[in-house]
Amino acid sequence: MYKKRTAIQKILDFVFFPLRAATLFHQDKWGLSSLASDRYYYAVEEVTGFCLDVGCGRFNRFVVEFLNGNGRGIDVFPYAGLTADQIVKDISHFPFESGRFDSVTFLANINHIPQPMRDIELAEAYRCLKSKGKIIVTMGNPLAEILVHKIVWLYDRCFGTHVDVDGERGMKEEEDYYLVDREIIARLHRAGFKNIRKRYFITQWCLNHMFIAEKPR
Numbered sequence: 001m002y003k004k005r006t007a008i009q010k011i012l013d014f015v016f017f018p019l020r021a022a023t024l025f026h027q028d029k030w031g032l033s034s035l036a037s038d039r040y041y042y043a044v045e046e047v048t049g050f051c052l053d054v055g056c057g058r059f060n061r062f063v064v065e066f067l068n069g070n071g072r073g074i075d076v077f078p079y080a081g082l083t084a085d086q087i088v089k090d091i092s093h094f095p096f097e098s099g100r101f102d103s104v105t106f107l108a109n110i111n112h113i114p115q116p117m118r119d120i121e122l123a124e125a126y127r128c129l130k131s132k133g134k135i136i137v138t139m140g141n142p143l144a145e146i147l148v149h150k151i152v153w154l155y156d157r158c159f160g161t162h163v164d165v166d167g168e169r170g171m172k173e174e175e176d177y178y179l180v181d182r183e184i185i186a187r188l189h190r191a192g193f194k195n196i197r198k199r200y201f202i203t204q205w206c207l208n209h210m211f212i213a214e215k216p217r
Contacts, residue, residue, distance in 0.1 A: 002044045003066040013203040040066045046136050049102025055109035077169045092120050099130045106137045114174040122191040129215045137211045144207040145178035188213045
């Protein structure tokens with residue numbers, strides 16, 4: 001059973017979104033969901049079966065906590081809590097056989113794929129999916145993405161924390177702070193995905209959203 005939140009939790013998260021946006025980036029506190037947890041709650045509602053989480057980040061949290069271990073997480077950076085077999089240096093070829101996964105997720109990270117590699121990495125996600133499998137890509141509103149990055153940077157500077165995972169890894173050449181919708185949709189189409197739909201995050205006042213698409217038979 002995947003992790004879900006209650007209707008009351010959704011209401012609290014909606015009402016207190018400004019507080020969460022300014023203080024709760026990765027850790028849940030005060031009975032409220034962090035922005036990261038918010039993404040995971042929405043994504044888990046779309047995930048089916050065995051999932052590959054690309055760019056899983058610290059401690060492979062989405063797979064471990066929200067999918068109860070029913071998946072694999074991979075990343076290019078050796079974040080805390082990741083094992084050696086989860087680190088993939090060559091993103092042009094994922095270390096999995098074709099058609100292994102029922103779902104693939106890119107949660108707030110497709111913009112961090114260097115621009116020349118984006119189509120290649122999405123093609124790998126397509127290859128690793130079973131027929132009728134899903135891809136789930138989350139991305140915030142451009143203004144919201146820039147503001148959150150600045151707030152997180154300022155938070156770390158003021159409080160001596162290490163909340164900013166992008167700062168830990170460092171922004172590389174040809175990465176972006178956000179991607180516009182038309183680029184994501186165009187790249188999903190080029191990779192072969194069909195039935196693309198968009199879903200807003202109500203608990204983030206529609207300033208974040210995700211695309212869900214399908215690998216045809």
